[in-house]
Amino acid sequence: MCRASWCLGCLTRTTRRSGPSFCLTARTACQVTRARHQLLARRYPMARCSASRRAALRALSWRRQKKLAQATGASKVIISFDSVTCPFWRAYAAEDLYRAVPGIPTLHVCIREAHPLDEFDAEGANTSGPLQLTREFNKHKTLSDRRASAKEAKALISKFEPGEITMFVDGMDDKLEALYEARPWRQYVIEAATGKMIDAIGLTPFQMEDKIAAIKAACA
Numbered sequence: 001m002c003r004a005s006w007c008l009g010c011l012t013r014t015t016r017r018s019g020p021s022f023c024l025t026a027r028t029a030c031q032v033t034r035a036r037h038q039l040l041a042r043r044y045p046m047a048r049c050s051a052s053r054r055a056a057l058r059a060l061s062w063r064r065q066k067k068l069a070q071a072t073g074a075s076k077v078i079i080s081f082d083s084v085t086c087p088f089w090r091a092y093a094a095e096d097l098y099r100a101v102p103g104i105p106t107l108h109v110c111i112r113e114a115h116p117l118d119e120f121d122a123e124g125a126n127t128s129g130p131l132q133l134t135r136e137f138n139k140h141k142t143l144s145d146r147r148a149s150a151k152e153a154k155a156l157i158s159k160f161e162p163g164e165i166t167m168f169v170d171g172m173d174d175k176l177e178a179l180y181e182a183r184p185w186r187q188y189v190i191e192a193a194t195g196k197m198i199d200a201i202g203l204t205p206f207q208m209e210d211k212i213a214a215i216k217a218a219c220a
C-alpha cells in the first residue's frame with residue numbers, strides 16, 4: 001500500500017512504497033534516479049514544479065532547516081507562517097501549537113497582516129480589550145513595516161519559545177503568502193534530511209484540538 005507524502009520543493013503528491021518517497025514531478029531528483037523519477041512522473045502525471053516555487057523553497061533556506069534540526073537532535077522542522085494581528089494566533093494558537101511538540105524546532109515566517117487596522121480592524125479585538133495590540137498595525141507598505149511587525153511577533157513568541165527564534169520575512173510581493181497559501185497559523189512539518197513535507201495544518205482541520213492532533217501525529 002502506498003503512503004502519501006508531499007515534496008516541499010513543488011508541493012506535489014509523492015508515494016512511499018516500503019522505501020524512500022518519490023516526488024512525482026520530473027523536475028526534482030529527490031532520492032531516486034532520474035530514469036525512475038521520470039517513470040513515476042509518466043505513471044502519475046502531476047503539475048510540474050515551477051521556478052517560482054523552487055525559489056520560494058530556497059528563500060525558506062532548507063540548509064537553515066537542517067541546521068535547526070541538527071542543533072536540537074530533531075529529525076523534523078516546523079515552518080510556521082505568522083501574523084501578529086490575528087487575534088486567535090496571538091491569544092492561544094501560537095503557544096498551543098508550540099507546546100504540542102516543544103522539542104521540534106520552528107522556522108517562523110512573518111507574512112502580511114491578517115487584520116490591518118486600515119483595512120479590517122477585527123471588530124476592535126486589536127485596539128481594545130485583553131487582546132489589544134501595543135500599537136496600530138496598518139497594511140505593510142514597505143519592508144521596514146513588515147520587519148517591525150516581525151519584531152513584535154518575535155517578542156510574543158519569545159514568551160513561550162525558549163532559545164534563539166529563527167524568523168524570515170516574506171517579501172513585499174507576498175510570494176510565500178501566495179505560493180504556500182499561508183495563513184497566520186498555517187504550519188508545515190518538514191523532514192529535515194530530505195525536505196519532504198510530512199503534513200500541514202491550515203484552514204482545516206477547523207477545531208484547535210484537531211490541529212494539535214495533526215501536528216503531534218506528523219512530528220511523532
